[in-house]
Amino acid sequence: MSSLSKSPPISGASGTEAGRNGRPPTIDDVAALAGVGRATVSRALNDQAHVSDRMRDRVMRAVEALDYRVNPQARNLASRASNTLTLINCNARDAPPNSYYFAAIELGALRAAAAAGFELSTFNIHIEDDNRDDRLIELFASGRSTGLILSPPLSADVELARRLIAQGCPVVCISPSEEVRALLPGVGFDEAAAGYEIAHHVVAAGHRRFGYMLGIEGHLAAETRFAGFLRALAEAGLDEGAVTALRGDFSFRSGVELAEALLAGPDRPTAIVCANDDMAVGAMFAAHRMHLAMPGDLSVVGFDDAPVAAYIWPPLTTIHQPIRRIAARAVERLVETLLRGQGTGTPGFDAIDHHLVLRESVAPPRG
Structure with missing residues (x-):
């Protein structure tokens, strides 16, 4: 006898009472009774491949036991x-x-x-x-x-x-x-909080002059990070005049070009914060080419925690975005x-x- 047939009966065998609180049974109820994942239930109901006859039988007997009514849109997925x-x-x-x-x-x-x-x-x-x-x-x-x-x-x-x-x-x-x-x-995730945490970290390290590499125009997520960055600066008593912000396109190339522009003047920033790691690595490349020591002459922060962040020299401080x-x-x-x-x-x-x-x-x- 299969483990399904040994399952205790569900209170109220009708489809309208099988779920908890009197709701109709769901695909999750079918999965729980059959002892399989919801993806397996979906494949079985849509007659897809990679479902064994044994698993399909378990699912269909659970459907029958619960009097589960397949949602028409879910049923139609297979025939689209x-x-x-x-x-x-x-x-x-x-x-x-x-x-x-x-x-x-x-x-x-x-x-x-x-x-x-x-x-x-x-x-x-x-x-x-x-x-x-x-x-x-x-x-x-x-x-x-x-x-x-x-x-x-x-x-x-x-x-x-x-x-x-x-x-x-x-x-x-x-x-x-x-x-x-x-x-x-x-x-x-909380983009503004991430930008705030970056600013708090570099301010706590003693930095007061910043370069900031923005992403492409209209990328609201990246702009939200910048807003969080500015909020942390304001709380530290620094206004927007402490930041020179230039717009890039998230590429290594733009990181090189923007870093060269930021570092060319006499009052150059002591820290550069970048909207992603590709631009941060570009900024570090430019700084190396200008014979600046990092992090002594220049600190750099990225965003994303791309694999390259751990291998570039010096290894890059960044936000781990759970992409x-x-x-x-x-x-x-x-x-x-x-x-x-x-x-x-x-x-x-x-x-x-x-x-x-x-x-x-x-x-x-x-x-």
């Missing part, structure tokens, strides 16, 4: 033209990609999609593209994509969010703006939306923990 989730990456047309950030998002999303029985595709779009919103809507309307995952800066676009809602397109946003959080489900976990949770929320038939999705923000990684690129300024 696509069972593909699409990760949307957006950057400036002439900018090199933020290589680690996009790679980590894609890896986290890919693993979570595979675990849930979905395929993942990526769709790259330029922020300057006048037809970008139409192209994203067409992805869903054509059946090529079951749902979208928006990364910054698109995850801060309120008008795009409203258009996707009007289309009934399931969407989850990575690092959305406050306005978009009120409209769509999102996942991220893979954020992307994985975004996929999980999107799958939950699809299986529950919630249309676009229920607004709500999942915050994932970050932390400051202290290495050797920050020290008190000389003199």
Whole structure:
């Protein structure tokens, strides 16, 4: 006799009473009774591959025992033209990609999609593209994509969010703006707190003159970090005049160019804070080329905790942004939306923990 047949009967055998508090049974109830994961239940109900006959039988007997009614949208996933989730990456047309950030998002999303029985595709779009919103809507309307995952800066676009809602397109946003959080489900971390922690660290080390490398225009997540940075400076009695902020594009090249500009003057900063690690490594390259000792002559801080941060010299102090976990949770929320038939999705923000990684690129300024 199987372990399922030995399971105790569920109180109230009817479908309307099988769940707790009188709610209809859910896919989670089926998974619990069958002793399998929800992804296995989804594959069995959608008649997908990689489910053994034994597991399929366990799931179907749990469905029968609970009188579970499969959500029509979940049932239809198997018969759609696509069972593909699409990760949307957006950057400036002439900018090199933020290589680690996009790679980590894609890896986290890919693993979570595979675990849930979905395929993942990526769709790259330029922020300057006048037809970008139409192209994203067409992805869903054509059946090529079951749902979208928006990364910054698109995850801060309120008008795009409203258009996707009007289309009934399931969407989850990575690092959305406050306005978009009120409209769509999102996942991220406390960007402002991270910027605040960086500023607190460099101020505590004794720095009073700062360079700051911003990201691309319209990247609200990076701008929010800068706002947190300025808030910490204000609390330390320093105004915005203590910071020279220049805009880059998240690339190594822009880090080199901006560092050269910041360090060329007589009143150069003693610390440079960068919107990502690629620019920070570029800043360190420029400083080495100018024969500046780090961290004695110049301290540098990055953001992301890319693998290179631990291997550059000196090793880079940075914020560990949990990119893979954020992307994985975004996929999980999107799958939950699809299986529950919630249309676009229920607004709500999942915050994932970050932390400051202290290495050797920050020290008190000389003199």
